[in-house]
Amino acid sequence: MTMPKRPIRFATLGGLFEQDDVDAVTKVLMAATEPSGDFFPLPEEADFQQAFARHEGASAAVMVNSCGTALDLCMMALNIGAGDEVIVPPLTFVCTATCAAARGAKVVFADVDPATLCLSPTAVREKITHRTKAIIPVHFAGLACDVREFERLSSQYGIPVxxxxxxxxxxxxxxxxxxxxxxxxxxxFQSNKNFTTLGEGGAVTTNDKAFAEAVRQKKTFGFVYGPKLGVVTIGFNYRMTKPQLAVGLTQLAKIDRTIAWRLERFQRMQELLIDVEELILPASIAPGHGCHLYVVRLNTERVGFGREQLRETLKEQFGVQTTVHYPAVWSWEAFEAIDHDRSACPVAERACQEVISLPIFPKTPFEDLDYLRTALVESIHTLKRKGSQ
Ligand SMILES: Cc1ncc(COP(=O)(O)O)c(C=O)c1O
Structure with a gap:
């Protein structure tokens, strides 16, 4: 007997916005209805940058309009260009790699750690050459990568991370x-992240004052303000708008609560799935995990079917929408034309075929988690039965 469907969407925003966020944006818009009103980003930009840097343990933050542009700006600030190599993981969103390719550099993929799915420092060491000009590890799903080892590599080889x-x-x-x-x-701060500034947004944080200034100049046409405006470098306009900055402040004020809600749900899901041996669960869901994504892996070595069959069954039979973070970066068509090295990444190759992100958000009802377990277990049994017939 099948259970009643309880459709669960992969909701991106998940009810994260509340009255204080609406009020913050409304206040900015109302001020702009006055004849003297404007959208000049101060004081919100300065306040948000300071508060965000403090929250994330950096001495400076520069707000930009996305993480993609944040990465682009860092590549520019490091003067990455043709002849350089940049090491990235294959299991990530495409822009972790394209930021380097866009500057003419060669993208070098290094494998991920089998337990954490973050870039492996050991694998990176194997790929370092005299041309390596940057390493871009990803804190995958919200779990910190091995920061200490990357710092060691960075100082040993003089390569920025x-x-x-x-x-x-x-x-x-x-x-x-x-x-x-x-x-x-x-x-x-894009729509489905731990918090969002009206759908798009991002930041660069650093402890290096000169680097922060280089990024700030690049994001604002190369401007240097003073008695006389100067343009000191080739720059762009990657700024965040005033309403976004205002809502960034209200979202940031609630971020610890939001992550606590995520953590409770992720930990409950770990308990619920612990005995499902066809799945490989996240290595660690504990305080300090940013709990952005709850990613399980279908253990394809144990079962006779693939990840996409499981996702389809979850959708068709149970109304459960899942997603994939991520197909291997090199599998995107554009990479056929991009200079890259994808050798020796067996862990990532397998993981990219196995990962499934479950629809769990800060306000997901706990009953949904029970339903997710049942849907997963029954779907796996159905597919196993079909396979053995
Ligand atoms: C790992 C990773 N890096 C970068 C980005 C790009 O972020 P944005 O959409 O803010 O440019 C994403 C977005 O999903 C991501 O998942």
Missing amino acids: IYDAAHAVGTRFEGQPIGGCGQASCYS
Whole structure:
């Protein structure tokens, strides 16, 4: 007998916005109805940058309009260009790699750690050459990567580390925020992240004042303000708008609560799935995990069917929408034309075929988690039965 369907969407925003967020945006818009009103980003930009840097343990934050542009700006600030190599994991969103390719550099993929699915420092060491000009590890799903080992590699070889922290607002490494690690960290405030600035947004955090200034100039046409406006470098317009900055402040004020809600749900899901031997669960869901994504892996070596069959059954039979973070970056068509090295990444190759992100958000009802367990277990049994017929 099949159970009644309880459709669960992969909801991106998940009810994260509340009255105080609406009020903050409304206040900015109302002020702009006055003849003297404007959308000049101060004081919100300065306040948000300061508060975000403090929360993430960095001395400076520069707000930009996405994590993609944050990564682009870091590549520019490091003068990455043709002839250089940049090491990235294959299991990530495409822009972790394309930020380097866009500057003419060669993208070098190194394998991920089998337990954490974050870029493996050991695998990175194998891929370092005299051309390596940056390493971009990702704090995958919100779990901090091995920051200490990357710092060691960085100082041993003199190679800057730029962390892709798109999933990592609120992530901690050994109890400490990660925003001050390496040369810089790039955060995302896009719709489905731990918090959002009206759908798009991002930040670069760093402890290096000169680097922060280089990024700030690049994001604003190369402007230097003073008695006389100067243009000191080729720059762009990657700014965040005033209403976004205002809502960033209200969202940030609630981020620890939001992550606590996520953590409760992720921990419950770990308990519910612990005995499902066809699945490989996240290595660690504990305080300090940013809990951006709850990613399980279908253990394809144990079962006679593939990840896509499981996702289809979950959708068709149970109304459960899942997603995939991520197909291997090199599998995207554009990479056929991009200079890259994808050798020796067996862990990522397998993981990219097995990962499934479950629809769990800060306000997901706990009954949904029970339903998710049942849906997963029954779908796996159905597919196993079909396979043995
Ligand atoms: C790992 C990773 N890096 C970068 C990005 C890009 O973020 P944004 O959409 O803010 O440019 C994403 C977005 O999903 C991501 O998951």
